[in-house]
Amino acid sequence: MRTAGAGPDTAGAGTDGTGADTAGARTGTAAKAGPRRVEAGERGRTTVSDRAVRRIAEHAAREALPPGDVGAVSAKVGRRGGRTGVSVALTLPYRAGVAQSGHRVRRHVARRTAALTGLPVSRPRVRVRGLTPYAGSLPGGPVAAAAPGPAGGPARRPWSERRVPAALVAFLGLSVCATLLYDVVCVRIAGRTAAPWRSRALGWLSSHGPGGFPVALSAAVTLLGAGMVLLALTPGRRRSFAMSTADGRVRATLDRSAAEALVHEAVSGVSGISQVRVRVGRRRARIRAAVEFGDREIAHRQVVTATDQALGACGLGRTPRPRVRVRTAPGWRDPGQRERVGPGSPARPGSGVS
Incomplete structure (x- = not known):
């Protein structure tokens, strides 16, 4: 009887104690495990400014x-x-x-x-x-000039983006045209009366002549708008020259000042040349120089050769045609005339021999 009585109590106590211990152990394990691990793709977003x-x-x-x-x-x-x-x-x-x-x-x-x-x-x-300017020689030797682009693939002229002016002009033009078109459609199709602003505008225009200040101002605004449309249709960037590249998908441009500096440096290196002025355009390159000493014709040919080499080294898609003008400096003396005058001959006025 004592054993039987103790059995249920003991079993009940053992069962309750084991359940409590198991639940506590599970709670401790869950606490130690921490939060669920988040995969790398779900942790957020990285933004590079x-x-x-x-x-x-x-x-x-x-x-x-x-x-x-x-x-x-x-x-x-x-x-x-x-x-x-x-x-x-x-x-x-x-x-x-x-x-x-x-x-x-x-x-x-x-x-x-x-x-x-x-x-x-x-x-x-x-x-x-x-x-x-570079003081020393370039490491590894001078860089060779770029090879001309493939035949049939001329360099394209760079276009100016002009995003903000183009967006403003497009928005204003679209707003005005959409408003006017809506009113005309309502009058013609729906049979409604014209909008008050359009009726007042037509009445005001019919009572004012073309010599009035508001009409002249409207004409000026119209011309300004036409000029902006013309600018939007033209490439712009007149100081940038398109360069020829080996890959047709690559676009390269050269600033006008850089091309002028190259030509100026090449022409200044010619013996006897000074006072060099260079103006490089898209179609023509104008070079003005003065010869201090030496033969004028020889100096002119050397300047033309130096100009052609400098423009060719720029790698432009369309090489401008050079127009060279070489004049004599105030103190220049004709070497041929100096040779014709003998050492014992008296110096003639204007002969350039002192």
């Missing part, structure tokens, strides 16, 4: 060429359609191949920026703002 992308692009542009070659680097970043566009403006050392150096910078900036940011980078735009 435009300022960071701009700094990386500027540093990558300096890394593309030997140290000290790239100077005055500035970059712009724009995002469109899930892709990041980078535009880099820089200066290069003189006597470096502009086209090939720009291609190196473009390729390195695209690869380096995409690797460090993880963003899809479209073709970077490289703008050479000028040339800087």
